């Protein structure tokens with residue numbers, strides 16, 4: 055017990071410089087900015103996933119209760135914000151011959167994988183509207199042609215990995231978030247185990263091609279033109295978070311017991327990334343290129359890591375990453391400005407450079423707080439110090455220091471009590 059008192063005194067005098075917990079009103083602003091600034095297909099798909107996790111959590115695969123299949127009585131009014139994204143997507147859909155192979159895509163895009171990030175959104179809209187049509191095409195037909203495009207028309211590597219690019223076989227870690235979660239969800243909802251297995255295999259093939267010996271993934275390999283053989287923070291987070299969505303989809307499908315080895319693999323591949331990354335945090339943030347000490351600290355990729363670490367806990371997989379994720383979320387929250395923008399972010403259109411805002415970064419903050427709130431509601435498993443107080447700290451610097459001292463005094467008092475008792 056003799057060691058408790060000095061530790062408590064140390065806590066009492068150490069200010070928690072980066073401890074911040076966004077208020078609900080500031081988080082609302084983050085959400086509104088997310089809605090205003092998301093433009094590209096993957097940004098809209100990521101936004102729709104954030105909307106699902108934050109606003110309609112019981113329909114997300116991260117729900118603690120079975121979200122698959124969608125409730126048969128689901129109405130469009132119950133998922134209005136998802137329908138909005140689905141309608142926008144359908145109105146941007148190129149008019150193509152639905153029964154022709156090739157060219158029948160959800161959206162025209164140089165990236166093969168990015169429009170697939172909207173597949174789940176279209177499936178939910180199909181169910182909630184009784185498979186309504188937009189511009190003469192039903193949601194169901196649109197999603198089926200997108201599925202066939204991904205499975206049969208997109209170039210593949212010789213090993214069979216589905217390219218992230220439409221014109222050549224080139225692998226981007228981003229794709230693991232865009233494509234396999236859609237394939238798995240389609241399989242789970244339609245009781246098609248083959249598609250779930252394909253989702254798993256694609257994760258495996260991407261890992262085989264992108265993983266470095268240190269466990270982190272390269273961003274882009276193969277093909278010509280763009281290349282990025284570096285451990286991009288957001289790319290590693292895309293991969294880990296995408297594989298976790300596949301894991302969770304299998305968990306709620308009819309095939310969970312038959313696919314336990316696949317779930318074990320996915321779990322190992324996700325934690326492998328986390329284990330390799332978490333030692334590199336600086337002030338709670340990951341650098342844009344994780345292992346490069348001259349690279350800037352990026353709040354955006356860090357936010358998706360934080361969301362993933364907390365979901366690993368809420369899905370009962372492991373609490374090993376709770377502390378790191380709380381440190382990350384607390385640190386990046388200090389970079390949300392009063393307008394609701396996440397700052398100090400990588401530019402999503404030029405991944406080597408810092409930018410002044412990031413649509414996907416806005417979505418990642420929404421996801422991280424949705425994960426935090428669920429983790430909190432489920433009892434704060436794995437919280438450092440038993441989960442008392444506010445694990446993310448206080449939003450105002452002045453108040454934060456007072457609380458820090460107060461906590462220190464409480465702990466010092468507990469230490470004395472413990473010492474006296476013994």
Ligand SMILES: *[C@@H]1O[C@H](CO)[C@@H](O)[C@H](O)[C@H]1NC(C)=O
Nearest residue numbers: 092093094095098142143146
């Ligand atoms: C993404 O959504 C915005 C509206 O929020 C829309 O203006 C834009 O066209 C959409 N992008 C695509 C590729 O559909």
Ligand SMILES: *[C@@H]1O[C@H](CO)[C@@H](O)[C@H](O)[C@H]1NC(C)=O
Nearest residue numbers: 150151152153154155156158
């Ligand atoms: C659509 O494509 C199918 C298959 O290639 C073809 O048989 C059909 O005639 C096309 N329909 C139209 C309206 O072009």
Ligand SMILES: *[C@@H]1O[C@H](CO)[C@@H](O)[C@H](O)[C@H]1NC(C)=O
Nearest residue numbers: 201202205245246247248249
């Ligand atoms: C599962 O989906 C694949 C790809 O669309 C399809 O070829 C196959 O027939 C489906 N299997 C079942 C049992 O529906």
Ligand SMILES: *[C@@H]1O[C@H](CO)[C@@H](O)[C@H](O)[C@H]1NC(C)=O
Nearest residue numbers: 117118119120305368369370
């Ligand atoms: C995690 O455990 C809780 C409590 O036992 C349970 O309600 C929940 O469904 C579990 N989640 C998953 C994904 O199995």
Ligand SMILES: *[C@@H]1O[C@H](CO)[C@@H](O)[C@H](O)[C@H]1NC(C)=O
Nearest residue numbers: 391392393394395397410411
């Ligand atoms: C917040 O950041 C955004 C994006 O960088 C910027 O446009 C806005 O002016 C900032 N707001 C404040 C209050 O500084």
Ligand SMILES: *[C@@H]1O[C@H](CO)[C@@H](O)[C@H](O)[C@H]1NC(C)=O
Nearest residue numbers: 338376377378381437438439
């Ligand atoms: C949690 O993280 C903080 C900040 O890095 C560290 O000081 C503390 O020892 C960690 N606690 C546990 C229980 O790992």
